[in-house]
Amino acid sequence: MPFYVSPEQLMRDKADYARKGVARSRSSVVLQYAGGILMVTPNVSSVLHKISELYDRIAFAAVGRYNEYETLRKAGVTYADVTGYQFDRGDVTARGVANWYAQTLGGIATDSSKPYEVEIVVAEVGTQPDSDQIYRITWDGSVSDEPGFVAFGGQADQVAALLKERFSDGMSLTEALGAALDALAAPSAGSSSPSAASNGEPAGLNAAQLEVAILDRARAHRTFRRLRGPRLEELLAEGRAASAAATPSAPDDAGSGPAAGSGSGTGSAPASRQKSAPPSDEPPTGPAPGSKDGIPKPPPAKLCDASVPIAHSARSIRPKCAFGTLERQSRNGRAGRWFASDRPGAHSRVVSRVLLAGCGFPD
Numbered sequence: 001m002p003f004y005v006s007p008e009q010l011m012r013d014k015a016d017y018a019r020k021g022v023a024r025s026r027s028s029v030v031l032q033y034a035g036g037i038l039m040v041t042p043n044v045s046s047v048l049h050k051i052s053e054l055y056d057r058i059a060f061a062a063v064g065r066y067n068e069y070e071t072l073r074k075a076g077v078t079y080a081d082v083t084g085y086q087f088d089r090g091d092v093t094a095r096g097v098a099n100w101y102a103q104t105l106g107g108i109a110t111d112s113s114k115p116y117e118v119e120i121v122v123a124e125v126g127t128q129p130d131s132d133q134i135y136r137i138t139w140d141g142s143v144s145d146e147p148g149f150v151a152f153g154g155q156a157d158q159v160a161a162l163l164k165e166r167f168s169d170g171m172s173l174t175e176a177l178g179a180a181l182d183a184l185a186a187p188s189a190g191s192s193s194p195s196a197a198s199n200g201e202p203a204g205l206n207a208a209q210l211e212v213a214i215l216d217r218a219r220a221h222r223t224f225r226r227l228r229g230p231r232l233e234e235l236l237a238e239g240r241a242a243s244a245a246a247t248p249s250a251p252d253d254a255g256s257g258p259a260a261g262s263g264s265g266t267g268s269a270p271a272s273r274q275k276s277a278p279p280s281d282e283p284p285t286g287p288a289p290g291s292k293d294g295i296p297k298p299p300p301a302k303l304c305d306a307s308v309p310i311a312h313s314a315r316s317i318r319p320k321c322a323f324g325t326l327e328r329q330s331r332n333g334r335a336g337r338w339f340a341s342d343r344p345g346a347h348s349r350v351v352s353r354v355l356l357a358g359c360g361f362p363d
Contacts, residue, residue: 014115018139021117025063027154028121029183030146031167032132033176036125036217040180043211051213053224055080055092057125059215063153064118064139072120076101094124098135098143106141115139119152125215125223129169155187162186166243173214178239181205207232 028041062069109115120137151159166179212227
């Protein structure tokens with residue numbers, strides 16, 4: 001005698017089953033860049049592809065059980081070919097393919113006792129970046145439009161969080177690949193448990209462990225192209241270099257002097273060095289107030305050690321300092337400017353008040 005199960009409980013059990021199956025797979029990334037759409041997924045097999053071409057400007061990426069999403073891929077290719085033959089090639093769009101996949105997966109999830117353990121992404125590259133389309137279809141037939149990028153499968157939330165920080169419009173292919181690699185390495189970097197490698201990706205993915213493909217906007221007819229071999233290795237090296245340059249590094253305390261420990265806030269310098277640093281009114285790093293050169297302004301130093309008291313009315317006294325012999329000129333009975341000269345009576349230049357103050361002479 002069969003037992004009664006409510007529809008709510010039945011759909012909850014199916015949802016848990018499908019989600020657990022998808023979570024056991026490795027995460028994949030699809031993101032937009034200046035020249036088209038990039039697709040990256042960890043895959044050690046060179047023949048069992050997760051990323052494939054559907055039509056002229058449309059590509060397919062999936063995670064989950066291989067036999068299930070391979071069946072869906074073949075059916076999608078058939079649907080696109082028949083639609084393009086019956087009507088026009090321009091009538092085959094990513095939205096139409098995504099809607100067909102949604103109806104198929106929704107029917108399987110409702111009518112079958114076992115839902116498909118898959119997640120699918122259908123992407124179409126347009127003639128302009130604004131016309132690119134990325135759709136995500138889950139196991140129950142739900143469709144979502146993903147502008148810019150999407151991470152699916154495995155620990156997709158962690159991958160998407162890091163990819164959101166790194167993604168920007170107009171990225172080059174190298175920058176987009178570097179951002180995708182950093183995002184795929186996020187689950188294993190954020191977990192120290194040994195079981196993290198089953199759901200996450202290792203931090204160092206090489207060309208043999210990756211499946212990478214692009215939809216090239218510049219190509220005329222069939223835009224799908226796989227990246228492999230030396231070309232992929234070159235892009236991986238450039239992408240890792242670009243991501244390392246984009247990551248902010250800690251300031252170097254070795255070349256900043258003793259005063260850098262008190263202003264950097266890193267705590268790497270000993271407390272004794274921080275206390276022994278001489279006090280200064282200027283900032284330890286960055287531009288001084290009122291300057292734009294970015295170089296700290298040193299404290300004013302005395303120009304010479306001469307200090308001879310001179311009366312304002314004493315014209316006969318000619319002291320000497322770093323400027324030579326000083327002589328004050330008077331006009332109409334009043335004391336005038338100070339002049340510096342190599343010999344008395346030969347006035348070479350006027351000594352400003354600042355220079356006189358540095359020498360210790362009165363104005």
